[in-house]
Structures are given as C-alpha cells and as structure tokens.
Amino acid sequence: MDGRITCFTLENTALIIPTGLYPVKLLMSRRFQRKTPHLDVPGRTDIEIHGCNRAEDLEGCIGVAEYRMSDYVIYESEPATNAIEEALEAAEANNEASMVQISASDAS
Secondary structure: OOOOOOOOEOOOOOOOOOOEEEEEEEOOOOOOOOEEEEEEOOOOEEEEEEEEHHHHHHHOOEEEEEEEOOOOOEOOOHHHHHHHHHHHHHHHHHOEEEEEEEEOOOOO
C-alpha cells in the first residue's frame, strides 16, 4: 500500500486476474456477509480481496496474509485484511479513489 509491501497475495492459477491497474472499493460481500474490498475487473464479477490459506481455496479472488509458506500457501490473514480494509475506509472517508496494481510475479 502506498508503495510499500504490506502483505503476500495468492491467486488460483486457473483464474489469474490479468495484469493491470484496477479500481478497488469496499462493497458488501455475498459470500462473507460483510464489506470486503472488491476489484473492478472487466468481464468478471465479485472479485474480492480476502484472507485465505491455500490457492485452491480461491475462486477468482485475491487471498492476502502476512506470511508466505510456499507459492501456494500463505497464513495470518487477519492482520493483512484489517490493514487493507482500514486503508480503504480512510481513503473512502476522504473521497479518494483506490487502485490495485496487478503484475506478474515469479513468487520468489
């Protein structure tokens, strides 16, 4: 966030979000029944940023956590999701737009 590394991310390799810059805002999640960060990805719906542990737990969303165990496993998601959600809440309170940059990574 704001040019600094805040967490590790994970995606299901079968449903990778294309490289690009995407608007993100807090919206109600049908899955989690609370507000979560949602990316506006053309041609896709309900792309959320939320906590997870394994890539196979994701259905097209981005999983976040504080630590990375391997290319397909991360853990300690609550601090990461809280930091992201707090930053988005602050930006929205100031009427600021938020963006997420998706780029390719070799996960090393």
